[in-house]
Amino acid sequence: xxxxxxxxxxxxxxxxxxxxxxxxxxxxxxxxxxxxxxxxxxxxxxxxxxxxxxxxxxxxxxxxxxxxxxxxxxxxxxxxxxxxxxxxxxxxxxxxxxxxxxxxxxxxxxxxxxxxxxxxxxxxxxxxxxxxxxxxxxxxxxxxxxxxxxxxxxxxxxxxxxxxxxxxxxxxxxxxxxxxxxxxxxxxxxxxxxxxxxxxxxxxxxxxxxxxxxxxxxxxxxxxxxxxxxxxxxxxxxxxxxxxxxxxxxxxxxxxxxxxxxxxxxxxxxxxxxxxxxxxxxxxxxxxxxxxxxxxxxxxxxxxxxxxxxxxxxxxxxxxxxxxxxxxxxxxxxxxxxxxxxxxxxxxxxxxxxxxxxxxxxxxxxxxxxxxxxxxxxxxxxxxxxxxxxxxxxxxxxxxxxxxxxxxxxxxxxxxxxxxxxxxxxxxxxxxxxxxxxxxxxxxxxxxxxxxxxxxxxxxxxxxxxxxxxxxxxxxxxxxxxxxxxxxxxxxxxxxxxxxxxxxxxxxxxxxxxxxxxxxxxxxxxxxxxxx
DNA sequence: CTAGGGTTAG
Numbered sequence: 326x327x328x329x330x331x332x333x334x335x336x337x338x339x340x341x342x343x344x345x346x347x348x349x350x351x352x353x354x355x356x357x358x359x360x361x362x363x364x365x366x367x368x369x370x371x372x373x374x375x376x377x378x379x380x381x382x383x384x385x386x387x388x389x390x391x392x393x394x395x396x397x398x399x400x401x402x403x404x405x406x407x408x409x410x411x412x413x414x415x416x417x418x419x420x421x422x423x424x425x426x427x428x429x430x431x432x433x434x435x436x437x438x439x440x441x442x443x444x445x446x447x448x449x450x451x452x453x454x455x456x457x458x459x460x461x462x463x464x465x466x467x468x469x470x471x472x473x474x475x476x477x478x479x480x481x482x483x484x485x486x487x488x489x490x491x492x493x494x495x496x497x498x499x500x501x502x503x504x505x506x507x508x509x510x511x512x513x514x515x516x517x518x519x520x521x522x523x524x525x526x527x528x529x530x531x532x533x534x535x536x537x538x539x540x541x542x543x544x545x546x547x548x549x550x551x552x553x554x555x556x557x558x559x560x561x562x563x564x565x566x567x568x569x570x571x572x573x574x575x576x577x578x579x580x581x582x583x584x585x586x587x588x589x590x591x592x593x594x595x596x597x598x599x600x601x602x603x604x605x606x607x608x609x610x611x612x613x614x615x616x617x618x619x620x621x622x623x624x625x626x627x628x629x630x631x632x633x634x635x636x637x638x639x640x641x642x643x644x645x646x647x648x649x650x651x652x653x654x655x656x657x658x659x660x661x662x663x664x665x666x667x668x669x670x671x672x673x674x675x676x677x678x679x680x681x682x683x684x685x686x687x688x689x690x691x692x693x694x695x696x697x698x699x700x701x702x703x704x705x706x707x708x709x710x711x712x713x714x715x716x717x718x719x720x721x722x723x724x725x726x727x728x729x730x731x732x733x734x735x736x737x738x739x740x741x742x743x744x745x746x747x748x749x750x751x752x753x754x755x756x757x758x759x760x761x762x763x764x765x766x767x768x769x770x771x772x773x774x775x776x777x778x779x780x781x782x783x784x785x786x787x788x789x790x791x792x793x794x795x796x797x798x799x800x801x802x803x804x805x806x807x808x809x810x811x812x813x814x815x816x817x818x819x820x821x822x823x824x825x826x827x828x829x830x831x832x833x834x835x836x837x838x839x840x841x842x843x844x845x846x847x848x849x850x851x852x853x854x855x856x857x
Numbered sequence: 858c859t860a861g862g863g864t865t866a867g
Contacts, residue, residue: 530867560867592866599865640864647864672864679863707863714862741862748861776860811859 375452380418387422388804390429411440413450420456427464430457451482455491462495467504470495474515484515490527497535505531506544525552526561533565538574541565556582560593567600575600594627595637602645613649620645636670643673647680652689655680668700675708682711706739713742717749725749726758733765740772744780751784775806782808786815791823795832802835 416437423430434449434457441447454477461470470492477483489512496505509528512520520528525548532541541562545554552558559582566575575597579589598620605616620642624634639662646655659677662669669677674697681690690712697704709732716725729746732738743766750758763781766772773781778801785794798816801808813836820829 526867533867557867562867564865564867590867595865596867603864637865642864644864670864676864705863710862739862744862776862780860809859 375417375421377421378418380415383415383418383422386415386419386433387426387429390419390423390433391426411437413453416453417450417456420453420460424456424460425463427460427466430460431469448480448482451477451485451488454480454483455485455488458488459491459495462492462499465499467496467499467501478515486512486516486520486524486527489515489524490531493528494531497531497537502532502537502540522552522555526557529558529565530561533561533568536565536569538562538565538569538571554582554585554587556587556590556593559587559589560596563593563600564596567596567603570604572597572600589627589630589632591627591632591635591638594623594632595635595641598623598638599641602641605645616645633665634667636667636673639667640670640672640676643676643680647676647683650680650684652680652684652686669702671697671702671705671708674702675705675711678704678708679711682715685715687712687715704737706737706742709737710739710741710745713745713749717745717752720753722750722753722755722758729762736769738769738771740766740774740777743772744777747777747780748784751781751788754788773801775801775809778806779809779812782812783815786819789819789823791819791825791828794819795828798832799835808836 416433419433420430423433434453437453438449441449454473458470458473461467461473474484474488474492477488489508493505493508496502496508506528509520509524512524529541529545532538532544545558545562559578563575563578566572566578579593579597582589582593601619601623602616606612624638624642627634627638639658643655643658643662646658655677659669659673662673674693678690678693681687681693694704694708697708709728712728713725716722716728725746743762746762747759750756750762763773766777778797782794782797782801785791785797794816798808798812816832817829820826820832
C-alpha cells in the first residue's frame with residue numbers, strides 16, 4: 326500500500342516539467358528507494374534549520390557566486406588557495422548565504438553533489454537538501470524543488486519532516502495554499518507514516534503566519550476528527566486571526582475552545598492580548614482608552630481562570646502605553662508589575678526606556694538604564710537606540726557623539742545603531758562623523774548591508790553630493806548588492822539635473838552588466854528577501 | 858510601497 330502510493334507519487338512528479346538548468350538523470354528504480362527512505366526516516370529529523378555561523382570561506386564563496394558569471398572557476402580557486410577540503414558544513418553555510426539567489430545556489434549545490442559522489446563517495450547532507458529546496462521555493466521553482474525532494478529519497482537522506490515543513494512554507498509564502506496542503510498529504514508516501522499532530526500544527530501555523538487563517542480554519546474543521554484539537558491548535562488559529570487584525574474572530578475561538586473543555590494557557594491569552602493591542606491606532610484618546618480597557622478586562626479574565634499574567638503579558642501592555650506616549654502610566658504599570666514579583670525582561674525595560682526617552686525624559690531613562698545593569702540585565706543595542714533617536718529628534722549632535730564614543734568600549738551596537746547615527750549626521754550635514762561611523766561599521770563587520778548603502782546614497786543625493794553618491798553606488802555594486810530601483814532613480818534624476826550625463830551612462834552600463842549575470846532584467850534580479 | 862528599526866510564543 327505504502328509502496329504503491331509512493332510509486333505513483335514519484336511517477337506524477339516525474340511527468341511534470343522541470344526547469345532547464347537541471348538535466349535529469351533519473352532512474353525509476355523505486356524498490357531500493359523505498360527501503361532507503363524507511364530506514365532513514367527512523368532517524369530523528371532536524372526540526373530547525375542550521376544557524377548562520379561565522380564562516381569567512383562561505384562569505385567569499387557566496388560573494389563570488391553572486392558576482393561572477395561562471396561559478397565553477399572562482400568556486401574552486403579559493404578552496405585550492407586555502408587548501409581547505411570541501412565539506413557539507415561549508416556547503417550549508419554557503420547555501421544559507423545564497424538563500425535569495427536561486428541560480429548561484431543551485432549551481433553550487435549541483436557542483437557539490439557531483440563532487441561528493443565522484444570524489445568522496447559521500448552525499449550531500451539533509452540540511453543542504455532542505456536549503457536548496459528552500460531557495461528554489463523562494464524563486465517559485467516548485468517543480469525543481471519537488472524533483473530535488475524525490476532525489477533526496479534516492480540518496481537515502483530523507484526527505485524528512487523538516488523538508489516538508491520547508492516546502493510547505495515556500496508554497497504558502499507564494500500564495501499556493503492548495504499545493505501546500507497537497508504537499509502535506511503527500512508526506513505519508515515519503516516518510517512512511519501519517520503526519521502526526523505536531524506536523525498538522527506546523528501546517529496550520531504556516532498558513533496562519535502568512536495570513537491565511539480562513540484556510541487554516543477550514544482545514545482545522547475538516548480534520549478535527551483525525552487530529553484531536555488541543556490548546557496549541559487553538560492558539561495557532563487565534564494568532565492567525567490576530568495577525569490579520571480580526572481580534573473579534575480570535576475572541577470567538579477562545580470562547581469555542583472553553584466550551585469544548587479545552588483550557589487556554591498563558592500563551593493563548595498573551596497571543597490574544599497582543600492581538601487586541603497591536604495595530605490599533607492610539608491617536609484619538611477614546612481609541613486608546615478602549616484598547617486599554619479591553620486589555621485590562623482580558624487580564625482580569627485570565628486571572629479568574631487561574632492564570633497569572635507573566636513578563637510577556639506586561640511587556641505587551643507596557644508597549645501600548647509606550648506607543649501612546651504615556652510615561653506616567655507606563656511607570657505606574659511597571660511598578661505594579663514588580664510589586665507582583667514579576668521580574669522585568671530586557672524587552673520590558675526597553676519598552677519603558679523607549680517611552681521615557683521619546684517623551685524627552687532622558688534623565689529618567691538613564692536612571693532606568695543604570696538600574697538594569699545593577700539588576701544584572703545587560704542593555705541591548707535596541708535600548709541604546711532609543712537614546713540616539715531622541716538625540717536625533719533634538720538635533721543634539723554632541724550628546725549623540727558622546728554616547729557613541731562611550732559605548733565604543735562595550736561594543737553594544739547593532740546595524741540599526743549605525744543606521745540611526747548615519748541618518749542623523751547626514752541630515753545635519755556633519756560629514757566628518759558620517760565617515761567615522763561608516764569606517765567603524767566596516768571594521769566591526771556589523772555592516773554595511775544593502776540598507777546601509779541605500780541610506781547613504783539616498784542621503785548623499787538629498788545633499789546633492791553627487792560625486793560621493795556615485796562612488797558609494799559603484800562600491801555597493803562591486804560588493805554584490807544590487808541597488809533598489811528608487812536608489813537608481815534618484816541618482817538618475819540628480820545626475821541629469823547636475824548635468825552629469827556621462828557619469829550616469831557609466832553607472833548604467835555597470836548595473837546592466839551585473840543584472841545580466843542573473844539572466845534577467847532589473848526587476849527579476851530582485852528576489853524576495855529572507856523572512857523567518 | 859519604503860522607511861524605520863525589539864513587546865512576542867503558538
